[in-house]
Amino acid sequence: MSQPRTIIQKIWDSHVVCQPPGAPALLYIDLHLVHEVTSPQAFDGLRQRGLKVRRPDRTFGTCDHSTPTTPRDLPIVDPIARAQVEQFEKNCREFGIPHFGFQNPRQGIVHVIGPEHGLTQPGMTIVCGDSHTATHGAFGALAFGIGTSQVEHVLATQCLLQAPSKSFAVRVDGRLRPGVTAKDIILALIAKIGVGGGTGCVFEYTGAAIRALSMEERMTVCNMSIEGGARAGLIAPDETTFEFLAGRPFAPKGEAWERAVAFWKSLPTDEGATYDREVSIDASSLEPMITYGTNPGMGIPISAPVPDPAEAPDAVERETRRKALAYMGIEPGKPLTGRPVNVVFIGSCTNSRMTDLRAAATVLRGRKVSPNVRVLVVPGSQSIKRQAEAEGLDRIFREAGAEWREAGCSMCIAMNGDQLAPGEYAVSTSNRNFEGRQGKGGRTFLASPLTAAASAVTGVVTDPRPLLG
Amino acid sequence: MEKFTAFESWVAVLPVDNIDTDQIIPARFLKTTSKEGLGDQLFFDWRYDADGNPRPDFVINRPPGNRAQVLLAGDNFGCGSSREHAPWALTQFGFRAVISTSFADIFKGNALKNALLPIVVPAEIHARLLKMLEADPLAQVRVDLASQTLTLPDGTAVEFPVDSFAKTCLLEGIDELGFLLKHEAEIAAYEQAHPAPVDTLSVKLDA
Numbered sequence: 001m002s003q004p005r006t007i008i009q010k011i012w013d014s015h016v017v018c019q020p021p022g023a024p025a026l027l028y029i030d031l032h033l034v035h036e037v038t039s040p041q042a043f044d045g046l047r048q049r050g051l052k053v054r055r056p057d058r059t060f061g062t063c064d065h066s067t068p069t070t071p072r073d074l075p076i077v078d079p080i081a082r083a084q085v086e087q088f089e090k091n092c093r094e095f096g097i098p099h100f101g102f103q104n105p106r107q108g109i110v111h112v113i114g115p116e117h118g119l120t121q122p123g124m125t126i127v128c129g130d131s132h133t134a135t136h137g138a139f140g141a142l143a144f145g146i147g148t149s150q151v152e153h154v155l156a157t158q159c160l161l162q163a164p165s166k167s168f169a170v171r172v173d174g175r176l177r178p179g180v181t182a183k184d185i186i187l188a189l190i191a192k193i194g195v196g197g198g199t200g201c202v203f204e205y206t207g208a209a210i211r212a213l214s215m216e217e218r219m220t221v222c223n224m225s226i227e228g229g230a231r232a233g234l235i236a237p238d239e240t241t242f243e244f245l246a247g248r249p250f251a252p253k254g255e256a257w258e259r260a261v262a263f264w265k266s267l268p269t270d271e272g273a274t275y276d277r278e279v280s281i282d283a284s285s286l287e288p289m290i291t292y293g294t295n296p297g298m299g300i301p302i303s304a305p306v307p308d309p310a311e312a313p314d315a316v317e318r319e320t321r322r323k324a325l326a327y328m329g330i331e332p333g334k335p336l337t338g339r340p341v342n343v344v345f346i347g348s349c350t351n352s353r354m355t356d357l358r359a360a361a362t363v364l365r366g367r368k369v370s371p372n373v374r375v376l377v378v379p380g381s382q383s384i385k386r387q388a389e390a391e392g393l394d395r396i397f398r399e400a401g402a403e404w405r406e407a408g409c410s411m412c413i414a415m416n417g418d419q420l421a422p423g424e425y426a427v428s429t430s431n432r433n434f435e436g437r438q439g440k441g442g443r444t445f446l447a448s449p450l451t452a453a454a455s456a457v458t459g460v461v462t463d464p465r466p467l468l469g
Numbered sequence: 470m471e472k473f474t475a476f477e478s479w480v481a482v483l484p485v486d487n488i489d490t491d492q493i494i495p496a497r498f499l500k501t502t503s504k505e506g507l508g509d510q511l512f513f514d515w516r517y518d519a520d521g522n523p524r525p526d527f528v529i530n531r532p533p534g535n536r537a538q539v540l541l542a543g544d545n546f547g548c549g550s551s552r553e554h555a556p557w558a559l560t561q562f563g564f565r566a567v568i569s570t571s572f573a574d575i576f577k578g579n580a581l582k583n584a585l586l587p588i589v590v591p592a593e594i595h596a597r598l599l600k601m602l603e604a605d606p607l608a609q610v611r612v613d614l615a616s617q618t619l620t621l622p623d624g625t626a627v628e629f630p631v632d633s634f635a636k637t638c639l640l641e642g643i644d645e646l647g648f649l650l651k652h653e654a655e656i657a658a659y660e661q662a663h664p665a666p667v668d669t670l671s672v673k674l675d676a
Contacts, residue, residue: 014663022634023648024632024634030665037500038499038551040503044502057669058669078500080500080501084500087502131549145551145575146551147578149553150578153649157653158660161634196544196571199574226575229545231575319485414496432549432550434549436491437491441514
C-alpha cells in the first residue's frame, strides 16, 4: 500500500519530468496561458535565441490587462497600450499560439476564459505570467503565477525548474449565512493568517462550506490565494466540477470524457494524508468582510471597528499600519459603514462571472445608484457579457445608473484607462487594495459584489444584508 | 549572465512590511514591451510628488540611498503581482541585494533570475541592522554569496540561506533556460508517455 497523498502531491508527482542532481525538478506544464503584459519580453528572448514555442498546442492567449473596456469598434486610444496589444497579437500569430485578440468576441480576462472554455481541467499543471493564476485551482489543478523569465522557459521547453511547496489545509466548515459570500470567506482567511501567512505553501481548501460553493464561487476563493502568500490554492474536483466542465469547447467528449472523469475522481486527497500546516474557519460565524488598509490582510467584518495601529505586535508593523491608515485617510476605532465612496467597481478575475453579476443585480434591481457614485460593472469576458445581456442584467445595471462595459481587468489594475482619481474612495470587488493599485492616490475598500452593489445604492460603505429581499 | 561577486555597499533603509510590487513599480508602467528604462520608475509613487519632482526625503533620492546596492526592507517584501518588472526596476536602479525577514515566493524567484539577491535574516538581526543604520546611515554591509554571509557594520557575520541551485547559477553565471534546454531528451520522453489533457489547437473557435 503506497503512502496516502494529498491532491497537491499527486499532481506534483505526475508532472515531474526528471530530477537533475543539484537542481530543482523539471515540472511539466500542461497549460500555459499568456497575456499582453508579461509576455512581450519573453517572446523577444525566444527570438534572440532563435527558439520556437515548443508546444503552441498547450498554450493559449488573451488580452486583458492593458486592454480598454470601451466599445470594441473604437481603436485603443492609449498609444502605448495599443502597441502592447498589437505586439501580443503579432507574437501569438508569429509563434502559432491560439488566442483571443482585442476584437475577438470571446476575449476576456485570462482567468475567466480558461475555465469558461474548458481549457482548465482537474489534475493539470497550469501557469501564467500573472499571480492570480491560482484561480484555476478551483478545478483541482495545480495553477500558479510565474515571472516573465519563467514565461520564456515554458514557451521554450514547456517545463519549469521548480521546488515543491509545503501543503497548507484550509478547512472551512459550517454554512454561510445569507448575504455572506465566497469573497467573504477568502477575505476572512487572509485577515486571519496575514498576507505572508501562506508563503512557501499551496492551499488546499476543504470542508463543507467549500463543497457547497459553485465553481464560480470556488474560483473567487482560489483566486485570492496569492493575497494570503500562497502561490497556488486548489479544491479537489467533485460532481460540481464535472457538471461545470461537461460540454465546454475543450472538455473531453464521449469515451474520453468517461476516462477523464474516472481519472479526476482519483485526484482528491487520500484518507490519512497529512499537511505541513492547517487552519480552520467556521463559515457560519462569518459576516460580510471589508478591507480598511493597504493590503488584503487588513480586513474586518463590516460591523467591526477599524483596528488601532497601536495594538500591533511590533514597531515595524505598527508603522506599517499607521502608514496604511494615513494613506487611507481614516481613523481607527469606528466601523467603515457610512463612509462616503466615489466609485464602485464590480469586476476583475475575482468577481466578474455570472454569479457575481447576478448577485449585484439582486441589489440593484429596481434601485438607483447614488448620484455621487460612479459605478462600473465590467464582465470578465465578452461571452459573459452576452450571457448577462441575454438575462437582462445589463438593463438592470444601466437603469440603476451604472456603466456596463466591455470585458477586461479594468479598474483592478488601472493600466487601461479605468482608474480612480487621487484621493477617491472605491468599494471594489477586485483583489488588491495596495496604494495606488486602482489609480495613483486612489483608496480601495475590497468587498463582495453584494457589499459593492449595496454601497453603490447608498453612496456610503454599506452592509448589504438589510437590502436583500 | 554575469557572475555574482562579493561587494560592500551602503544601505537604503525602507523599514515597511509587505512592500508590494505595485509600490516597487506601479502597473501603469507595465505597458512597455521592453525590459529597459525601468530604474527611473522604481518606487515611483513614493519617490516623486504629484508634479513629478523627486521627494527629497525619500530614501533613494538622497545619499547614501541613491548610491546603495543593498535595500533593507520590512517583512514579506515583494508581495502581490508576479511582475518581473519589479526586480528589473530594482537592478536597473543599482540594487544587487534586498535584506528582509521574508520574501514573497514569486518575487524571490524572479529576483534570483535577475542577479538580485534576496537575503533573509532573523528578526533580531534585522532590528539590529536597522539600529546600526539609524546610528550611522553611512555604515556599510558586505554581501558574500559564496560563503552566504552578510557582514554587518560592526563586523558581525550573519549566515543567510540560498537555494543551492540558484546560488550555483548566480556564482557561475549559468542561465536557467540553457540548463532546461539541455534536458530535451527527458522532456520528449515525458511527452511521449503523457498524452496532453488539452490540445489548445484542437477546437477552432469562431473569430
